[in-house]
Amino acid sequence: MKIAVLPGDGIGPEIVAQAVKVLKALASDGLKVELEQAHIGGAGYDAAGDPLPDATMKLAQDSDAVLLGAVGGWQYDTLPRPMRPEQGLLRIRKGMGVFANLRPALLYPELASASTLKPEVVSGLDIMIVRELTGDIYFGQPRGIQVNDKGEREGINTMRYCESEIRRIAKVGYEIAMKRSRKLCSVDKANVLETTELWREIVTGMNKDYPEVELSHMYVDNAAMQLVRAPKQFDVMITGNIFGDILSDEASMLTGSIGMLPSASLDANNKGLYEPSHGSAPDIAGKDIANPLATILSVAMMLRYTFNNEEAAGRIENAVKNVLAQGYRTADIYTEGTRKASCSEMGAAVVAAL
Amino acid sequence: MKIAVLPGDGIGPEIVAQAVKVLKALASDGLKVELEQAHIGGAGYDAAGDPLPDATMKLAQDSDAVLLGAVGGWQYDTLPRPMRPEQGLLRIRKGMGVFANLRPALLYPELASASTLKPEVVSGLDIMIVRELTGDIYFGQPRGIQVNDKGEREGINTMRYCESEIRRIAKVGYEIAMKRSRKLCSVDKANVLETTELWREIVTGMNKDYPEVELSHMYVDNAAMQLVRAPKQFDVMITGNIFGDILSDEASMLTGSIGMLPSASLDANNKGLYEPSHGSAPDIAGKDIANPLATILSVAMMLRYTFNNEEAAGRIENAVKNVLAQGYRTADIYTEGTRKASCSEMGAAVVAAL
Ligand SMILES: CC(C)[C@H](C(=O)O)[C@@H](O)C(=O)O
Numbered sequence: 275m276k277i278a279v280l281p282g283d284g285i286g287p288e289i290v291a292q293a294v295k296v297l298k299a300l301a302s303d304g305l306k307v308e309l310e311q312a313h314i315g316g317a318g319y320d321a322a323g324d325p326l327p328d329a330t331m332k333l334a335q336d337s338d339a340v341l342l343g344a345v346g347g348w349q350y351d352t353l354p355r356p357m358r359p360e361q362g363l364l365r366i367r368k369g370m371g372v373f374a375n376l377r378p379a380l381l382y383p384e385l386a387s388a389s390t391l392k393p394e395v396v397s398g399l400d401i402m403i404v405r406e407l408t409g410d411i412y413f414g415q416p417r418g419i420q421v422n423d424k425g426e427r428e429g430i431n432t433m434r435y436c437e438s439e440i441r442r443i444a445k446v447g448y449e450i451a452m453k454r455s456r457k458l459c460s461v462d463k464a465n466v467l468e469t470t471e472l473w474r475e476i477v478t479g480m481n482k483d484y485p486e487v488e489l490s491h492m493y494v495d496n497a498a499m500q501l502v503r504a505p506k507q508f509d510v511m512i513t514g515n516i517f518g519d520i521l522s523d524e525a526s527m528l529t530g531s532i533g534m535l536p537s538a539s540l541d542a543n544n545k546g547l548y549e550p551s552h553g554s555a556p557d558i559a560g561k562d563i564a565n566p567l568a569t570i571l572s573v574a575m576m577l578r579y580t581f582n583n584e585e586a587a588g589r590i591e592n593a594v595k596n597v598l599a600q601g602y603r604t605a606d607i608y609t610e611g612t613r614k615a616s617c618s619e620m621g622a623a624v625v626a627a628l
Numbered sequence: 629m630k631i632a633v634l635p636g637d638g639i640g641p642e643i644v645a646q647a648v649k650v651l652k653a654l655a656s657d658g659l660k661v662e663l664e665q666a667h668i669g670g671a672g673y674d675a676a677g678d679p680l681p682d683a684t685m686k687l688a689q690d691s692d693a694v695l696l697g698a699v700g701g702w703q704y705d706t707l708p709r710p711m712r713p714e715q716g717l718l719r720i721r722k723g724m725g726v727f728a729n730l731r732p733a734l735l736y737p738e739l740a741s742a743s744t745l746k747p748e749v750v751s752g753l754d755i756m757i758v759r760e761l762t763g764d765i766y767f768g769q770p771r772g773i774q775v776n777d778k779g780e781r782e783g784i785n786t787m788r789y790c791e792s793e794i795r796r797i798a799k800v801g802y803e804i805a806m807k808r809s810r811k812l813c814s815v816d817k818a819n820v821l822e823t824t825e826l827w828r829e830i831v832t833g834m835n836k837d838y839p840e841v842e843l844s845h846m847y848v849d850n851a852a853m854q855l856v857r858a859p860k861q862f863d864v865m866i867t868g869n870i871f872g873d874i875l876s877d878e879a880s881m882l883t884g885s886i887g888m889l890p891s892a893s894l895d896a897n898n899k900g901l902y903e904p905s906h907g908s909a910p911d912i913a914g915k916d917i918a919n920p921l922a923t924i925l926s927v928a929m930m931l932r933y934t935f936n937n938e939e940a941a942g943r944i945e946n947a948v949k950n951v952l953a954q955g956y957r958t959a960d961i962y963t964e965g966t967r968k969a970s971c972s973e974m975g976a977a978v979v980a981a982l
Pocket residue numbers: 360363364519819820849
């Protein structure tokens with residue numbers, strides 16, 4: 275198995291280094307992995323004048339999976355749009371065709387107090403958000419800023435989904451629902467947007483292929499409310515790219531510890547791009563205090579979804595639970611009475627617990 | 629002052645009846661108001677085959693302000709799109725040109741325990757969301773479902789904002805910020821969407837006309853997170869129609885009592901459409917148990933923004949605080965030890981407290 279490792283910017287290199295330690299520990303136990311590093315984001319721009327250098331895209335295409343740290347930093351904020359770090363991320367997603375973004379929002383019992391919500395509202399929270407990642411208003415044409423017929427500048431972006439795009443993401447949602455509680459909530463704005471009216475129609479039609487799945491529909495504004503009111507009503511949620519961007523961030527914050535949350539982005543053959551749900555946190559970069567667990571848990575998702583190695587995935591997840599039970603905490607999840615660990619200490623603790 | 633009264637569907641008629649009681653009580657104290665009722669939403673469809681009958685639109689245009697209950701009900705869900713209740717709402721907003729939707733998210737101290745968030749996170753919460761209401765992907769052309777060149781159906785909607793549309797809503801945001809804490813947070817997705825890149829540029833440029841206002845920008849996904857993490861960091865937020873739809877619902881739910889939250893939608897001359905933030909709640913319609921306070925507080929907003937009558941607005945708001953202090957609670961905000969009131973009892977209590 276060949277894995278492309280793209281540390282990126284900010285805390286990316288430090289957290290990815292810990293995840294690589296975990297992969298190497300599993301390799302010394304017999305897991306066959308080959309790792310190769312490349313630049314992305316601001317690091318790509320610095321090294322090769324492009325947030326997604328050709329060599330990086332080629333490596334991603336030649337690999338079975340990609341592990342990504344994070345992209346972005348204030349020093350790149352004034353670059354022209356095509357050179358900005360996020361563009362590297364958007365282009366690698368599109369280039370790899372990883373249309374299914376799985377973002378779990380899981381509350382670890384040991385970290386329950388970190389949530390801003392009352393314990394009874396969030397205890398046991400375990401939501402899987404399935405976000406479409408290569409379509410929608412993110413990529414739709416026409417787009418841009420132009421002068422309209424009144425002589426004013428006007429910005430335009432196009433929300434766009436065709437049947438096959440909706441069908442393939444809905445299939446992922448249904449399959450995941452089948453492996454979990456068989457409850458699927460599809461989120462749209464079908465009362466206003468025709469694009470999502472089509473979405474609703476197709477998701478509904480596919481229910482006959484998954485008769486055991488209990489399908490519901492919710493408008494996006496209501497979903498944003500219900501996530502605050504009673505998040506445990508949800509199990510698997512499926513939605514488009516822009517609504518998924520907003521709702522998955524909201525849902526992850528319900529746990530209070532986004533430093534813990536991994537993500538997977540899969541193509542039709544389960545080849546995938548794996549990254550923590552959080553960002554590049556330039557303010558704490560280079561200080562060895564970031565939380566590497568989201569990245570380490572992204573490796574577990576990689577083993578599960580791309581390499582079909584449930585055993586190794588479970589080993590990592592158990593090791594993480596173990597270090598939490600032992601009291602290890604990075605600064606972002608530290609509370610009195612626990613053991614403050616640096617980023618590298620946390621990585622070492624996970625390796626020890628494997 | 630002429631006010632068009634549009635009760636609409638579900639609990640609309642009951643809650644509007646209480647707000648009308650309040651208006652009549654003020655009238656008997658000397659406030660000059662003339663009220664005229666008309667149908668909208670499902671009630672419009674039932675009465676005239678149109679969710680926005682011509683007579684209703686004409687009445688709205690001939691009035692100084694419109695008081696609306698709520699629209700929508702399961703019996704209308706299978707109607708063709710143009711006949712559905714929401715279309716009445718979207719069309720009256722567009723027809724009246726009420727582009728500035730003000731949605732406060734205010735936590736009443738007496739109701740603090742209703743929030744699902746921890747008291748220290750939300751106590752004292754007082755956010756004003758300014759949402760653009762007549763543009764964006766809600767109204768942009770082209771839109772619809774068509775067959776694409778691969779022979780598949782495809783849904784399309786267009787996000788679209790021109791400079792003058794952005795400028796007029798930003799002005800409302802700045803003016804409100806000047807009357808409050810002079811902190812304005814503009815929410816966009818400028819890292820991905822050119823439309824909101826233009827939005828950011830224009831909002832930023834106008835800061836020179838309001839040098840006392842401290843302007844910040846936030847991506848919509850981060851805003852959805854920050855509202856959960858630390859909502860009190862916000863004072864006035866300004867955003868487009870679709871992001872505002874999502875964020876204002878999320879923000880209102882932080883208070884735990886959306887039955888309390890009014891809204892105002894204003895045109896360039898402060899003519900306005902006033903409605904509670906909550907919906908038509910068909911499940912409890914006709915039972916006299918709905919909370920009329922959001923509608924009554926919408927009347928206060930009407931007196932403040934359209935009729936420039938701060939004194940009468942304050943009287944209503946104080947009366948509402950009073951009845952809460954006296955312990956009156958409708959079912960949605962009832963807790964042990966308080967006085968359960970029906971919808972009409974609550975209306976009467978407010979009138980008595982005036
Ligand atoms: C950085 C940005 C382009 C990206 C997105 O909007 O998809 C991020 O918010 C995410 O969710 O991964």
